[in-house]
Amino acid sequence: MMKSIVDKVLAGDIRTVARLIRDIDDGVPEVRQYLKELYLHTGRAYVIGITGAPGVGKSTLVDQMISHLRAQKKTVGVLAVDPTSPFSGGAILGDRVRMQRHSTDQGVFIHSLATRGYFGGLTQSTQSAIDVLDAAGKNFILIETVGVGQDEVDVARTAHSTVIVVAPGMGDEIQAIKAGILEVGDILVINKADRPGADKTLSDLRLMIEMGSKKYEQGKWKPPILKTEALFNKGVADVLKQIENHAAYLKKLTGPIPLRRRKEKVEQELAEMVKNRLIQEGFEQLAQTGAFDEAVQSIIDGKMDPYTACDTVILPRLGLLNRKV
Numbered sequence: 001m002m003k004s005i006v007d008k009v010l011a012g013d014i015r016t017v018a019r020l021i022r023d024i025d026d027g028v029p030e031v032r033q034y035l036k037e038l039y040l041h042t043g044r045a046y047v048i049g050i051t052g053a054p055g056v057g058k059s060t061l062v063d064q065m066i067s068h069l070r071a072q073k074k075t076v077g078v079l080a081v082d083p084t085s086p087f088s089g090g091a092i093l094g095d096r097v098r099m100q101r102h103s104t105d106q107g108v109f110i111h112s113l114a115t116r117g118y119f120g121g122l123t124q125s126t127q128s129a130i131d132v133l134d135a136a137g138k139n140f141i142l143i144e145t146v147g148v149g150q151d152e153v154d155v156a157r158t159a160h161s162t163v164i165v166v167a168p169g170m171g172d173e174i175q176a177i178k179a180g181i182l183e184v185g186d187i188l189v190i191n192k193a194d195r196p197g198a199d200k201t202l203s204d205l206r207l208m209i210e211m212g213s214k215k216y217e218q219g220k221w222k223p224p225i226l227k228t229e230a231l232f233n234k235g236v237a238d239v240l241k242q243i244e245n246h247a248a249y250l251k252k253l254t255g256p257i258p259l260r261r262r263k264e265k266v267e268q269e270l271a272e273m274v275k276n277r278l279i280q281e282g283f284e285q286l287a288q289t290g291a292f293d294e295a296v297q298s299i300i301d302g303k304m305d306p307y308t309a310c311d312t313v314i315l316p317r318l319g320l321l322n323r324k325v
Helices: 002-010 014-025 031-039 058-071 095-102 124-135 150-158 172-177 198-211 236-254 263-289 291-300 306-318
Strands: 046-052 076-082 108-114 140-144 161-166 187-190 225-227
Touching: 002 014, 002 031, 002 124, 014 031, 014 108, 014 124, 031 124, 046 058, 046 150, 058 076, 058 095, 058 140, 058 161, 058 236, 076 124, 108 124, 124 140, 124 150, 124 263, 150 263, 161 236, 187 198, 187 236, 198 225, 225 236, 263 291, 263 306, 291 306
Parallel strands: 046 140, 046 161, 076 108, 076 140, 161 187, 187 225
Antiparallel strands: none
16 A cells, blocks of 8 residues: 555656645644655755745746746646634635646646644645655745745745745835845845835845845855746746756755755754654653643642643653753
């Protein structure tokens, strides 16, 4: 059974890929075994992150990027990371609706993933879904993250190239977020550039880049700033050209090492996976022993503060009972 599913994913079977990603998003324990097998076949896809505030036109830009990549005979996977419904736990934005014209294209796979309350922009399930699409042979994987501001920096840890999308007229908002997502962007895009204020936004971004000019010395990549009108397919080809340039820059840095195997990316991915596993296993153990419920009741009864309760349930299980905190 496992070999059959793995073989179907490697063959690019869309239904199997969709089912496996759905199970990943739902937290089905059995998928871990499939992911172990599939990981050996990853590292070929180029991952592009597209992020920015709500309303800047990320989905429209992604839609046009798909068209350009398909015209180049490239296969594309799209993961739209949406806010989580508080009722169903599922994704609620449904960015796939905006890309409906690609739904019958066998070379395109589009799927929405829920954040499930995770504020970093990307969840572990997103990384696992990327692995599945990579193993399935997609040339490019586009990740469109929910636009919530500075919490989006996680996309830069996963993507090879990160595109930050802004819109004219943001003014002080650009200054407010400069310490966040703008600093991790590899390519800055001013979408809806036909609107008033586009030149002012361009000047603000240029000034911000120049303020950090020391970072770009000695041949380091300096984020280009591009204008687009994604709705009318203007400037989209330039964005893809700059992504191509950034990919060449990264490959020059890493040499024969695949981009997926870069030390910093492997460290980040493994660290996140270890943390997630520890949390999962820890909570399951606390639930089974009743220690968590006991700690909750102690706080409710006024017998213990939350900090002491946390130490009481965690430290003994880590062999740190006598540790002073």
